């Protein structure tokens with residue numbers, strides 16, 4: 195069968211089970227777009243900015259638990275994707291980005307719209323390719339998807355010169371992807387797991403710490419089983435929220451800079467930490483020498499570089515979270531339940547201690563009659579939209595309040611730019627998630643600053659009929675930066691005052707969406723209800739307390755038990 | 761922690777861009793490369809061997825090895841420092857060779873078992889190989905004669921055991 199490069203590309207994408215791609219055309223990819231016209235079963239979502247295409251592919255991958263695909267042209271199309279790629283890289287999200295490139299004969303000549311995108315993205319992709327020979331095209335695409343989705347996932351970029359897309363070749367199926375130099379370790383060392391069983395039996399003050407790796411490997415059921423059979427309290431990083439039900443009594447909330455008092459105290463005082471799929475980011479650990487200093491740390495991670503990087507693990511286990519936790523559960527099932535569930539070690543004392551920390555300093559806010567508290571909006575949203583809605587966030591205070599007050603019960607329901615912290619992520623992410631899960635309610639929680647970074651994507655939501663709900667917590671500040679200025683820079687609000695914000699209601703209307711707005715606490719619930727119930731895309735703007743702070747807060751570089759509390 | 765020198769032997773795909781991935785990893789993460797030498801291997805055209813001298817404390821060296829291994833095009837990373845190995849560097853040295861010093865230079869060349877590979881009216885170019893210590897000693901002896909210029913490879917090395925790395 196003779197196929198063009200463009201035909202091979204689309205054939206290979208479809209074989210991955212991808213039904214939607216996010217993209218933006220241009221001269222270098224015109225052959226691919228022309229071919230796309232022949233494929234009704236591969237939906238192309240036309241974005242309004244290429245950065246958004248990658249964020250959408252990222253969120254699509256997360257919401258679906260699969261892989262996301264973005265397609266853009268050469269030069270500026272390619273450079274516009276960098277922020278999206280870097281965010282997916284930091285969060286280990288499987289995304290494959292196809293960029294157009296000038297014809298092979300022109301590469302290196304500073305041709306029109308030529309950039310060395312493979313060179314530019316080398317440090318922020320898991321791997322990347324420039325296809326110089328059509329014979330290698332099918333194999334490269336196959337390998338790209340395999341690399342993106344296996345091991346510790348991540349973005350892979352494939353640069354496609356125009357002449358290769360137009361050329362024709364006899365298609366040969368590359369078969370199953372196999373790389374001699376890339377073999378991720380899925381199966382954990384069994385001896386190490388046996389050690390963990392012993393550690394659990396001896397522990398008086400254990401905690402489980404789950405991260406994005408648990409979500410990525412779909413290990414929530416195994417993690418939940420582990421926690422419940424051992425009665426070990428659970429905390430999870432921002433990327434791990436939802437990996438363990440937020441409504442479970444063993445749940446302690448997130449640790450770290452804006453973690454709960456009890457999670458930070460428990461992590462500081464524990465004698466055993468079983469971590470899975472976490473990389474001990476500085477926002478979690480604070481001062482590393484004080485982090486879980488008296489604990490034996492078990493670290494399960496598929497990426498060996500995550501181990502001993504920031505925190506010394508006493509018992510490292512390289513392997514897939516799902517497989518490792520399942521095996522651990524099997525081993526535990528063979529033991530005396532009394533020894534496993536903590537009865538013999540009198541672990542109730544520890545559970546009581548944590549409950550007491552919770553009582554001393556609960557996560558709280560007080561909603562008065564006059565000004566809307568942003569936390570109140572999230573709290574009410576949680577009540578109304580419930581555990582099955584997918585929530586994306588922008589970055590800043592809005593993101594932290596969502597993490598704190600929306601008690602996620604399911605994995606892949608909280609989609610946020612964790613590692614890179616990209617303002618402008620939330621709206622495109624909501625659209626990408628909606629494309630993956632059209633029957634679910636998708637809400638983007640935004641700040642008035644962040645939403646302006648990719649608000650053009652409102653047009654994409656309308657045009658592609660992917661209705662999303664946008665909740666803007668409008669404090670007319672770049673709130674999170676202002677918070678630092680208030681606490682650590684003598685309240686000098688350098689360039690964070692955003693008194694001039696657009697009329698978001700009119701902005702919504704300009705795109706054909708609905709805009710709702712209030713500054714009254716008593717209207718919060720009715721506006722949210724109305725917005726969530728309307729069929730289309732809705733902006734719900736809440737004018738909130740301008741100088742509200744995210745608490746608790748651990749000052750950067752401090753120990754996590756030294757929190758500023760409300 | 762103590763900063764130590766490590767000699768790494770890295771087998772990689774012989775493909776464009778691979779060296780740049782390695783160099784980028786080192787610059788991006790703030791690791792040091794003291795010397796580097798790369799060439800296609802004779803036993804397999806599809807592979808290149810990178811021999812690298814790097815330094816760092818134990819913790820950094822562990823990360824360097826793991827991060828290198830994580831690169832898709834890297835097949836094996838072995839730390840020769842922990843093994844028995846043979847190591848060589850090659851240097852070409854152009855020195856002033858005034859008539860009254862020629863005999864002395866040739867004597868040194870003889871003692872170090874190296875060779876004069878080019879002779880000019882008043883200079884010699886000498887080829888010398890050995891481990892780092894030997895090269896340094898040789899350079900020190902030639903310095904008083906007046907070194908004009910030098911070109912030096914990085915270390916290359918192989919493990920002493922028969923099996924491949």
Ligand SMILES: Cc1ncc(C[n+]2csc(CCOP(=O)(O)OP(=O)(O)O)c2C)c(N)n1
Nearest residue numbers: 590591592615617641642643644672673674
């Ligand atoms: C693209 C980008 N630029 C700058 C920042 C730095 N930054 C982090 S939070 C923040 C303020 C966000 O303000 P807003 O969106 O209004 O949210 P709020 O914190 O008020 O909820 C800024 C500027 C960032 N994270 N991303």
